[in-house]
Each structure stands twice: as C-alpha cells, then as structure tokens.
Amino acid sequence: EAQVTQNPRYLITVTGKKLTVTCSQNMNHEYMSWYRQDPGLGLRQIYYSMNVEVTDKGDVPEGYKVSRKEKRNFPLILESPSPNQTSLYFCASSFHRVYGYTFGSGTRLTVV
Amino acid sequence: AQKVTQAQTEISVVEKEDVTLDCVYETRDTTYYLFWYKQPPSGELVFLIRRNSFDEQNEISGRYSWNFQKSTSSFNFTITASQVVDSAVYFCALSAEVNNDMRFGAGTRLTVKP
Numbered sequence: 691e692a693q694v695t696q697n698p699r700y701l702i703t704v705t706g707k708k709l710t711v712t713c714s715q716n717m718n719h720e721y722m723s724w725y726r727q728d729p730g731l732g733l734r735q736i737y738y739s740m741n742v743e744v745t746d747k748g749d750v751p752e753g754y755k756v757s758r759k760e761k762r763n764f765p766l767i768l769e770s771p772s773p774n775q776t777s778l779y780f781c782a783s784s785f786h787r788v789y790g791y792t793f794g795s796g797t798r799l800t801v802v
Numbered sequence: 803a804q805k806v807t808q809a810q811t812e813i814s815v816v817e818k819e820d821v822t823l824d825c826v827y828e829t830r831d832t833t834y835y836l837f838w839y840k841q842p843p844s845g846e847l848v849f850l851i852r853r854n855s856f857d858e859q860n861e862i863s864g865r866y867s868w869n870f871q872k873s874t875s876s877f878n879f880t881i882t883a884s885q886v887v888d889s890a891v892y893f894c895a896l897s898a899e900v901n902n903d904m905r906f907g908a909g910t911r912l913t914v915k916p
Binding site: 723725730731732733734735738748749778780782787788789790791792793795796 | 806808811835837839845846847849852854893895897903904905906907908909
C-alpha cells in the first residue's frame with residue numbers, strides 16, 4: 691500500500707530534550723515536506739526537500755532540522771524542543787509538489 | 803508572495819443543505835496550482851482536487867463541485883446535499899511553479915448536523 695509513515699503518533703516530552711520524528715514513504719517520491727498545524731493558522735511549512743541531499747526552509751524553520759540522506763526518509767529533528775513547538779506535525783511526499791502531497795497520519799507533539 | 807485566505811472559520815449546516823466554502827488566493831506567478839484537502843475528525847489529510855492556473859473549467863465530482871475564477875482569484879468548493887460525513891476541516895492550498903512553497907489557508911471547519 692502506497693503510504694507515508696510517521697512515527698511516533700503521539701509524543702510528550704520535556705523542554706530541551708532532543709527528539710526525532712521519523713517519516714518514510716514507499717512511493718519513490720522526490721518531494722518531501724514537513725508541516726505543522728496549529729489552530730487558526732492552518733498548515734505551515736517547516737522544511738521541504740526536492741531530492742536526496744537537497745533541503746530548504748519553509749515558513750517556520752526556526753528550532754527544527756531535517757536531513758534527506760535517502761530518498762524514502764525525511765526525519766524531523768528538534769534539537770532543543772520548547773513549549774511553543776507543541777503542535778500537530780505532518781510529513782508529506784509527492785512525485786512533484788504541483789501534483790499535491792500525500793500526507794502521513796500526523797504526530798501530535800506536546801512539549802512541557 | 804503567496805497567500806491563501808479562507809475567510810470562513812466555521813460553518814454549520816443541516817443535512818441536505820448546500821454549502822460553499824470560499825478560497826481566495828494571491829500570487830504573482832502566472833503558472834500555479836490550487837488544491838483542496840479534507841481533514842475529517844480522525845485527523846488525516848485527504849487530497850480532494852488539483853487545478854492548474856490554465857484550466858478554468860469548473861469540476862464536478864458527485865456531490866462536490868469546484869468553481870475556479872481567475873478574475874476574482876477564487877477557488878470555491880461547493881458541497882451539494884451535505885451529509886453528516888462531510889463534517890471536517892477543509893483546507894485550500896496554493897503552489898506555484900517557480901516557488902517551492904505550498905501554502906495552505908487557515909481552514910474552514912464544516913459541521914453538518916443531522
């Protein structure tokens with residue numbers, strides 16, 4: 691089944707404790723992206739990647755890191771999480787961004 | 803810069819009513835793509851439709867229809883004879899050829915009451 695898999699689905703952590711949210715797609719897509727969803731703000735792009743080793747900042751990259759060492763994986767790293775990073779995070783992939791993204795199931799992160 | 807505005811934060815209708823969700827966009831690019839996504843209460847994001855800037859034909863898919871008007875920079879979504887299962891948050895999004903950012907609106911929460 692073609693899908694984007696994110697893990698974990700839910701995560702509660704403490705301020706400053708590094709964490710990684712994994713994302714993997716099995717569709718051989720070149721484009722991958724991370725979004726965060728907050729009430730009243732819709733989805734805002736954090737980082738995106740057009741291919742292996744090619745990443746760029748989206749609208750809200752501060753406090754996040756990404757890497758794209760393999761085509762299928764695009765992990766999101768929070769080196770020192772803070773409470774304002776409490777949000778619902780979505781990973782997405784696409785053959786090409788203009789065709790629309792396929793989204794993962796989401797990761798609900800709470801930073802206390 | 804690109805911008806998507808969904809002015810309706812929440813809409814509530816009774817089953818079988820028709821409802822239109824508004825989407826207004828801004829872009830300087832001549833080639834761009836517009837999308838609608840649905841987010842049901844379960845939380846996943848479901849792709850509904852994609853439209854490119856050169857195709858202003860309206861589209862109908864069952865009870866769903868989309869009205870794209872470049873003159874008013876709008877891409878509105880109409881649900882005919884709404885059903886309880888249509889209750890969800892609906893997002894409009896814009897992606898331009900020369901800009902790699904796909905920008906979403908804030909979303910419209912639709913509640914369909916039985």
